[in-house]
Amino acid sequence: MIKVENLRKTFNGNIHAVKGVSFSLEKGEIGCIIGTSGCGKTTTLKMINRLIEPTDGKILVGSDDARSVDPVTWRRKIGYVIQKAGLLPHLTVKDNISLLSKIMKRDRDFITRRVDELMGIINMPYDQFANRYPIELSGGQQQRVGIARALMEDPPVMLMDEPFGALDPITRNSLHEEFWNLNEKLHKTIIIVTHDMDEAFKLGHKIILMHKGEITQVGTKEDFLERPANAFVEDFVQGHSGE
Amino acid sequence: MNKFLICLFFISNLYANVPIIIGSKSFSESVINSEMLALLLEDSGEKVIRKFSLGGTKVAFDALNHGGIHVYPDYTGTGYVMILKMNGEREPKKVHEIVSRQFLDKYGIAWSKPLGFNNTYALTIRKNDKELSSIKTISELAGKLGAYKLGAPYEFMERKDGYKGMASEYGLNFSQENIVSMNAGLMYSAIKDKQVDFIVSYSTDGRIKAFNLRILKDDKNYFPPYNPAFLAKADFLKQNPVLKETIQKLEGLISEDEMIEMNDQVDRLKQDPKDVARNFLINKKLLKGEIINQEVQTSFISFAYSRKGELLKLVIEHLWLSFSAIFFALLISLPLGVLLTRKEKAAKLIFPVINTIQTIPSLALLGFLIPILGIGFAPAALALFLYSLLPLVRNTYEGIRAVDRNFVEASRGIGLTNTQILFKVEIPLALPIILAGLRTATVIVIGTATLAALIGAGGLGDPIFRGVSTVNSNLILLGAIPSALLAIIADKFIGWSETQLVSKGIRLAKKRRA
Ligand SMILES: Nc1ncnc2c1ncn2[C@@H]1O[C@H](COP(=O)(O)OP(=O)(O)O)[C@@H](O)[C@H]1O
Numbered sequence: 001m002i003k004v005e006n007l008r009k010t011f012n013g014n015i016h017a018v019k020g021v022s023f024s025l026e027k028g029e030i031g032c033i034i035g036t037s038g039c040g041k042t043t044t045l046k047m048i049n050r051l052i053e054p055t056d057g058k059i060l061v062g063s064d065d066a067r068s069v070d071p072v073t074w075r076r077k078i079g080y081v082i083q084k085a086g087l088l089p090h091l092t093v094k095d096n097i098s099l100l101s102k103i104m105k106r107d108r109d110f111i112t113r114r115v116d117e118l119m120g121i122i123n124m125p126y127d128q129f130a131n132r133y134p135i136e137l138s139g140g141q142q143q144r145v146g147i148a149r150a151l152m153e154d155p156p157v158m159l160m161d162e163p164f165g166a167l168d169p170i171t172r173n174s175l176h177e178e179f180w181n182l183n184e185k186l187h188k189t190i191i192i193v194t195h196d197m198d199e200a201f202k203l204g205h206k207i208i209l210m211h212k213g214e215i216t217q218v219g220t221k222e223d224f225l226e227r228p229a230n231a232f233v234e235d236f237v238q239g240h241s242g243e
Numbered sequence: 244m245n246k247f248l249i250c251l252f253f254i255s256n257l258y259a260n261v262p263i264i265i266g267s268k269s270f271s272e273s274v275i276n277s278e279m280l281a282l283l284l285e286d287s288g289e290k291v292i293r294k295f296s297l298g299g300t301k302v303a304f305d306a307l308n309h310g311g312i313h314v315y316p317d318y319t320g321t322g323y324v325m326i327l328k329m330n331g332e333r334e335p336k337k338v339h340e341i342v343s344r345q346f347l348d349k350y351g352i353a354w355s356k357p358l359g360f361n362n363t364y365a366l367t368i369r370k371n372d373k374e375l376s377s378i379k380t381i382s383e384l385a386g387k388l389g390a391y392k393l394g395a396p397y398e399f400m401e402r403k404d405g406y407k408g409m410a411s412e413y414g415l416n417f418s419q420e421n422i423v424s425m426n427a428g429l430m431y432s433a434i435k436d437k438q439v440d441f442i443v444s445y446s447t448d449g450r451i452k453a454f455n456l457r458i459l460k461d462d463k464n465y466f467p468p469y470n471p472a473f474l475a476k477a478d479f480l481k482q483n484p485v486l487k488e489t490i491q492k493l494e495g496l497i498s499e500d501e502m503i504e505m506n507d508q509v510d511r512l513k514q515d516p517k518d519v520a521r522n523f524l525i526n527k528k529l530l531k532g533e534i535i536n537q538e539v540q541t542s543f544i545s546f547a548y549s550r551k552g553e554l555l556k557l558v559i560e561h562l563w564l565s566f567s568a569i570f571f572a573l574l575i576s577l578p579l580g581v582l583l584t585r586k587e588k589a590a591k592l593i594f595p596v597i598n599t600i601q602t603i604p605s606l607a608l609l610g611f612l613i614p615i616l617g618i619g620f621a622p623a624a625l626a627l628f629l630y631s632l633l634p635l636v637r638n639t640y641e642g643i644r645a646v647d648r649n650f651v652e653a654s655r656g657i658g659l660t661n662t663q664i665l666f667k668v669e670i671p672l673a674l675p676i677i678l679a680g681l682r683t684a685t686v687i688v689i690g691t692a693t694l695a696a697l698i699g700a701g702g703l704g705d706p707i708f709r710g711v712s713t714v715n716s717n718l719i720l721l722g723a724i725p726s727a728l729l730a731i732i733a734d735k736f737i738g739w740s741e742t743q744l745v746s747k748g749i750r751l752a753k754k755r756r757a
Pocket residue numbers: 011012015016017035036037038039040041042043044
């Protein structure tokens with residue numbers, strides 16, 4: 001479903017942020033990119049969304065090549081969620097969720113129905129929450145609205161940059177559950193950037209460990225626990241899990 | 244864009260040019276003389292427009308020379324010294340001959356015959372000043388003045404035949420820190436209250452009598468003659484024989500005592516210059532009608548009520564001027580402010596320029612615009628427009644730059660174009676700061692618009708300046724109170740519109756932070 005080949009990014013000619021990254025995910029699969037701060041996770045994710053133009057490499061979603069369309073069209077086919085949700089403070093919950101659909105001039109009835117449906121999915125009843133502003137929501141609620149916004153246009157692929165990073169552990173845990181169950185129904189192909197090994201183990205069908213702009217190991221939880229590629233992976237798994 | 248503005252302003256000026264526009268400087272005598280002309284012209288069925296607070300000689304003469312007004316009274320001495328930059332001749336007839344010939348050659352402007360009296364400068368002291376009681380002439384003061392204070396009008400400190408000439412002719416030695424240049428109207432209160440000991444007054448000023456002052460004799464005939472006469476473009480006079488005939492009726496008509504009397508009626512007794520001028524013309528059988536001896540106004544409320552028609556007109560002028568300036572400033576500032584956030588290099592070049600405009604003193608800016616745009620609405624609106632640029636451009640720029648980059652990034656990430664981000668995200672989020680800029684600009688403009696009266700643009704500054712020059716506090720309040728009220732109302736209105744325009748989500752967030 002999503003395929004990244006030899007992706008590279010060099011900033012200002014000398015900062016090699018991402019040095020040839022390749023991986024792929026099947027439909028319905030969740031991939032977690034994990035690594036220490038500054039290893040190139042966000043840069044990789046932004047290149048897939050074309051917020052950053054790659055220096056080199058290939059990105060495919062289904063059979064569509066990222067370079068075959070303009071960036072705005074490309075981004076509209078991909079759900080995008082960032083830390084602290086990035087909800088617009090001047091818009092209500094329903095206007096945040098429907099922002100893109102309104103801009104794309106979708107039918108009014110369709111928008112109302114879809115927002116109602118999505119708010120049901122994220123367990124935030126329309127009647128209670130639709131007209132609230134982001135400032136009137138808890139961190140976890142904001143994050144759920146962020147996910148609903150990303151799902152509005154029903155994209156096959158979702159990119160999430162540390163989506164649960166700013167939440168307290170209890171909220172984070174319950175959102176993990178909700179999120180996992182949600183995707184059992186929706187079957188989206190999802191890339192989650194995280195620095196939390198537990199989160200990666202819990203949510204990722206596939207875990208992609210990055211270090212200094214390169215992939216050190218790609219595999220399942222079992223691969224990482226039983227067959228670490230090298231001493232660095234072993235250290236990392238021990239140091240970053242069970243906090 | 245600026246060109247377009249200027250054209251627009253000119254068109255509004257042209258439209259006003261049908262009736263005879265009579266100017267006057269902003270002191271009672273000039274207003275009374277102009278009012279006489281206006282009344283006689285109206286009596287013969289002419290339409291006139293009064294522009295009676297034109298500040299000093301520079302403004303009034305430039306206005307006549309560049310077509311902002313058609314006629315105004317000035318003094319032979321002023322024309323000779325200030326405008327022609329000549330000196331030496333002190334014989335009244337000769338000075339009149341010289342200015343008449345030279346003005347016609349240089350500017351195509353004709354002088355009428357003098358109106359009669361002579362209003363020259365005079366060194367004046369308190370009658371009851373004991374230390375100076377033996378002094379009768381200026382010569383007797385030579386070398387004695389170290390600790391005394393002198394108050395003099397701004398103009399007098401500037402001109403060749405003013406302070407410098409007088410000091411050297413008579414050997415006067417006021418020390419520099421004891422010389423106060425002040426508004427001619429405030430000078431008389433200053434000497435009465437002993438804040439100064441000498442003033443340079445005018446010889447026909449009503450307050451010499453009213454404030455118990457006396458004039459020291461100009462025993463060396465230092466001060467040149469100042470005989471008032473009407474100035475108008477020669478061509479204009481030819482096309483308007485009625486104007487010429489009407490001016491002739493006033494030539495040689497007014498004696499010194501009569502002028503002092505009329506000045507006193509306006510300055511001290513607070514009578515309307517229009518009534519004073521009308522009474523005089525009736526006495527001289529030039530007008531028919533009843534003598535009006537209007538009671539001295541006591542309460543401000545009844546005074547304001549009696550002038551309610553005038554007040555309404557002034558408020559409308561004031562608002563129209565302020566709003567045109569703000570409207571065009573908004574039209575330019577919003578796109579400019581946004582553009583500058585996209586072009587940081589240009590911002591570094593443009594902000595110093597806008598900042599500099601803001602630091603030019605308002606009167607200097609107005610004076611600077613007169614040679615380019617003449618007097619009246621155009622230069623005043625342009626100056627106010629320039630003043631409101633800074634707060635508007637700066638707040639638009641700062642407001643948009645203060646928008647959290649995360650919101651912009653998130654919006655771009657979900658597929659908004661740059662234009663959509665600007666209108667759906669950046670501007671709504673920057674709106675509180677932009678409106679704060681609008682608030683500042685509006686308050687500045689409504690306040691500064693009072694100065695527009697000095698260049699004939701009317702508005703609430705008009706009674707303020709007439710009031711200052713005639714020491715009439717009711718008149719000052721008539722302009723000052725409404726203009727302060729307008730500023731407060733505008734401020735509150737924009738504050739209220741903020742609650743209507745700015746999203747509740749942002750206002751809630753702001754409250755929570757506070
Ligand atoms: N726009 C940029 N210009 C220059 N360097 C950048 C830019 N964005 C990121 N980098 C650098 O690239 C590296 C990877 O950054 P990033 O992808 O944000 O790391 P993380 O894995 O923490 O998300 C870091 O060293 C960062 O400083």
